[in-house]
Amino acid sequence: xxxxxxxxxxxxxxxxxxxxxxxxxxxxxxxxxxxxxxxxxxxxxxxxxxxxxxxxxxxxxxxxxxxxxxxxxxxxxxxxxxxxxxxxxxxxxxxxxxxxxxxxxxxxxxxxxxxxxxxxxxxxxxxxxxxxxxxxxxxxxxxxxxxxxxxxxxxxxxxxxxxxxxxxxxxxxxxxxxxxxxxxxxxxxxxxxxxxxxxxxxxxxxxxxxxxxxxxxxxxxxxxxxxxxxxxxxxxxxxxxxxxxxxxxxxxxxxxxxxxxxxxxxxxxxxxxxxxxxxxxxxxxxxxxxxxxxxxxxxxxxxxxxxxxxxxxxxxxxxxxxxxxxxxxxxxxxxxxxxxxxxxxxxxxxxxxxxxxxxxxxxxxxxxxxxxxxxxxxxxxxxxxxxxxxxxxxxxxxxxxxxxxxxxxx
Numbered sequence: 001x002x003x004x005x006x007x008x009x010x011x012x013x014x015x016x017x018x019x020x021x022x023x024x025x026x027x028x029x030x031x032x033x034x035x036x037x038x039x040x041x042x043x044x045x046x047x048x049x050x051x052x053x054x055x056x057x058x059x060x061x062x063x064x065x066x067x068x069x070x071x072x073x074x075x076x077x078x079x080x081x082x083x084x085x086x087x088x089x090x091x092x093x094x095x096x097x098x099x100x101x102x103x104x105x106x107x108x109x110x111x112x113x114x115x116x117x118x119x120x121x122x123x124x125x126x127x128x129x130x131x132x133x134x135x136x137x138x139x140x141x142x143x144x145x146x147x148x149x150x151x152x153x154x155x156x157x158x159x160x161x162x163x164x165x166x167x168x169x170x171x172x173x174x175x176x177x178x179x180x181x182x183x184x185x186x187x188x189x190x191x192x193x194x195x196x197x198x199x200x201x202x203x204x205x206x207x208x209x210x211x212x213x214x215x216x217x218x219x220x221x222x223x224x225x226x227x228x229x230x231x232x233x234x235x236x237x238x239x240x241x242x243x244x245x246x247x248x249x250x251x252x253x254x255x256x257x258x259x260x261x262x263x264x265x266x267x268x269x270x271x272x273x274x275x276x277x278x279x280x281x282x283x284x285x286x287x288x289x290x291x292x293x294x295x296x297x298x299x300x301x302x303x304x305x306x307x308x309x310x311x312x313x314x315x316x317x318x319x320x321x322x323x324x325x326x327x328x329x330x331x332x333x334x335x336x337x338x339x340x341x342x343x344x345x346x347x348x349x350x351x352x353x354x355x356x357x358x359x360x361x362x363x364x365x366x367x368x369x370x371x372x373x374x375x376x377x378x379x380x381x382x383x384x385x386x387x388x389x390x391x392x393x394x395x396x397x398x399x400x401x402x403x404x405x406x407x408x409x410x
Contacts, residue, residue, distance in 0.1 A: 015086035022130055023079025029132030031056055033077060035063040036070035042209060046216035057221060057318075058134070060201045060213040062167045082129055088140040089125065095143045096332045099302035105336075109343045116335045120360045121328055123367065128322045135325040138164050139309065142171050143329065146305060149178065149186045158189030165190070166197040169221065170312050170323075177308060180287055181301075223317060230269050231318065238319040242384040243272040252382050254375070276315040283307060285398065299402045306330040307397055314390055324363070324386060330397055331360075337400040345405075356396055359389040 035045040035056040045056050045063055056063070069077035093114075102110050118125075128135050141164035148157030164171040178187040202210035223229075231241040244250055245258050247268040252258065263271070286304045306329040313323035334356060341347040361367065362385045369377045380386075 011086070011090065015083055018086065018129055019079040019082040022132070023082050024075050025130075027078060027130065027132030028054065029078050029081050030074055032058065032062070032066055032132075033070050033074055036066035039063045039205065040067055040070060042205070044212060044216055046213065046220050055220060058168060059166045059197075059217065060205075060210060061163075061197050064201045064204060078132060081132055085129055085136045088136050092136075092140050092143060092328065093332075095140075095147055096302070096329065098147060099298040100333070100336050101296070101299070104344060105339055106343055109339045113336055113339055116339075117328075117332050119365075120331050120335070120363055121325075123363055123365055124322065124325045124328070128325050131320075131322050133322040134168060135322050138168060138171055139325060139328060142174055142309065143305070146174070146301070149181070149183045150301070154183070154186040154189055158186050158193050162190050162193035162197055165194050170316055170326075173308055173312055174305075177305070227318070229317070230265055230272070236318060237313070237321055237324065237384060237386050238317060239272050239275055239314050239387065240317045241319075242387045243275070244268045245382070245384060247271060254378060254382060256379075256382060258383060279311045279315055279394070282394070283311070296402075299405065302329065302333055303397070303400075303402050306333045307394065310390065310394060310397065314387065321386060324390060327363075327390060327393065330393060331363075334393075334396065334400055337405060340405050352396065352399060356393075359392050359396070362386050362389045 031054045035058070038045045039060070045060070066077070069080075102113070105113060125136075141160050145157040145161035145164070148154075148160065161171060161174060165175075175187060175190065178184075178190070198214060199210070201213070205213075229240065230244055231238070244265055245252075246260050247263050248265045249259055249262045283304075286307045309326045309328075310330045312326045313319045316323070338349060338353060338356070341349055362380065366372075367377070367380065372380075
């Protein structure tokens with residue numbers, strides 16, 4: 001993203017304020033640090049009693065990496081994590097500028113690009129920072145590793161991607177894409193390093209304890225667990241938690257009847273699995289586009305990876321709102337596409353614009369308890385509007401092919 005000097009100074013000031021405000025408050029990062037403390041004390045970090053009634057879902061290696069910070073008062077590493085997340089947010093913008101071409105936009109267009117992306121994403125960004133979550137790091141690691149692979153820095157890229165996969169398995173969706181891009185060496189390095197990172201803690205905590213932790217970790221994250229195949233918690237946002245709401249008779253806090261039909265939870269689970277498989281298969285049209293020598297490979301790559309990231313929280317179980325920061329690259333791409341078409345190619349794309357605005361409202365600052373009230377906020381949560389909007393963004397992304405950014409018509 002284009003960052004003017006004043007904008008950078010303002011961003012640094014905001015990052016410092018956020019680190020002071022959110023770093024001193026309780027967040028999920030405290031659960032991560034507590035896992036590091038328990039690892040230091042040779043306790044199983046996945047077994048009861050869990051910290052603050054929240055289960056630790058990340059890897060033993062991540063807890064080991066946080067161990068040096070567990071000796072500090074919790075507020076210090078928490079504030080540092082907020083600053084680090086803000087820096088990674090800036091780096092994601094830099095990576096977006098590598099794949100897209102800000103110079104093709106007029107100066108006013110570049111400012112609009114930055115402003116609109118931040119406006120439509122600020123709710124998810126702030127929610128990630130408030131929760132002290134990992135999603136900003138995971139998205140940055142995915143994009144940065146892809147950049148390193150494109151630059152033929154396979155070992156560096158594999159080291160970063162394998163670390164992200166080790167911490168939370170979701171970035172593993174990039175592995176098939178590496179094969180598509182013919183990054184065979186990068187693929188092999190990444191697989192090897194994923195295995196190495198699983199074994200690495202054993203040299204510090206012993207092989208027996210590491211094996212115990214890996215077995216316990218798998219029991220927690222096993223996708224075949226009943227709670228991962230079908231969820232009803234209104235705070236969870238994925239297909240696994242959305243399909244039963246509409247296709248089975250479920251209970252909710254507001255006492256609303258939401259389901260359209262009642263096919264039973266077992267059949268709803270089958271429908272959910274079919275849709276998840278379909279979303280993965282729909283990546284094929286993104287990977288086999290019409291050949292156009294005028295389309296830069298970088299723009300096409302960013303378009304493709306935006307779809308992979310968009311579907312990641314949808315097909316993964318046990319996802320909260322912070323996981324929808326995975327849509328951030330899609331917002332970057334779609335807003336860039338519309339501005340370029342409107343300001344350079346003089347194409348209004350009014351229908352597409354209205355469609356995207358309607359879908360994006362759920363991600364804006366307008367959707368908050370303070371503005372719309374507790375009832376309507378809970379109503380939107382129960383109906384999983386964030387999941388539905390994300391699903392409907394996929395055809396919009398397909399509609400905005402890179403070819404249309406180089407044509408004077410169409």
